[in-house]
Amino acid sequence: MDGTIQPTGSRAERRDRSTAETRASILAAARDCLLTDGYASLSTRRVADSAGVPLSQIHYHFGSKHQLVLAVLAEENERLLGRQRTMFDSPEPLWARWERACDFLDADVSSGYVRILQEMIAAGWGDAAVAAPVRALIGEWYRLLAEVARREVANGLDLGGFTPDEVAALMSTPFLGAEELILLGVTEATLPMRSALRKVGVILRLISERPPIAETT
């Protein structure tokens, strides 16, 4: 470093950049370790070795192991929410976009996101300091879903007596439940969760293509 290559920017800018790089390399290493070793045996020592930083840097940047995993989850969550927003913004009918959401389920299990999310939900049951940020992360999902439902209502969809927030609850809770069971090793042959979720698209179609119940009874 000594004079041969001139670093750009002020000393403060270089320090900020270095801090951001260290943080990013720790996060990338933590993500890899989570996917390889699983959550239970995640070792911050191993994450530090893999990122090529001293262990003290993990505690400096993230505090605890839970905070580190929450930071990995927050990064993945933001990425997947972006994907989901783009998908829901498409002009396809709601039931077709629901099918696209079903397509994502196995991708998100394979990527490790689902495992990390579910582990952090479980960690939150016994730890209020974990529960609050996890509630905030999950909240972005059902706010997005409620927003999708509200837009459908604005476009004339009859939600069949359900409020947009109730639709968000019905679109998110079966996915969370199915994820739990998939992680537990419940197979589609035992309980056809994926095909059932896909057929919820049929209900969405039924609601969108039929007159309200009062008019037919």
Added chain:
Amino acid sequence: MDGTIQPTGSRAERRDRSTAETRASILAAARDCLLTDGYASLSTRRVADSAGVPLSQIHYHFGSKHQLVLAVLAEENERLLGRQRTMFDSPEPLWARWERACDFLDADVSSGYVRILQEMIAAGWGDAAVAAPVRALIGEWYRLLAEVARREVANGLDLGGFTPDEVAALMSTPFLGAEELILLGVTEATLPMRSALRKVGVILRLISERPPIAETT
């Protein structure tokens, strides 16, 4: 014991009875400790003290802490399945019985059953020896639900393209997902899970009271 009161039965019968009593008192103590202290801080030492037995008896009867909690869960699960079977055997229409199932949600959260079930599901994600018995316990629920759906079909209900097993998946996964979020502290004001689940009764009514979709389009 020495002669003043004559114990009934053979020596082997008395031994079996004593074993069953020890087991039952450990289970009752474990249940109390789980509800008071929560899962994370469950101490087998405390369970032994509370049951008035030496710690070695817990290991003799149950092996590990996980096995002990699984035994508590199995006992609760059997009791609640019995309640659910009785409820689903009633002659009310399916949507009305669904409402009864919704009534049970908060009772089962309050009783501690939901917390123990969800903790054991989470423990199963990283431990195949826990996952297998938990899958078996949960399996009894969706087999019951699929049986309910099959009986409805036999009575002429059109499941709207869903198989009985898919109906079981759609009846069980949103409850599991809602339970996770309730344990995490998500309130009904944030995400109306309970009212959304209740309105699934509306969909069940819609399916049962309307002709198949092909006839109206």
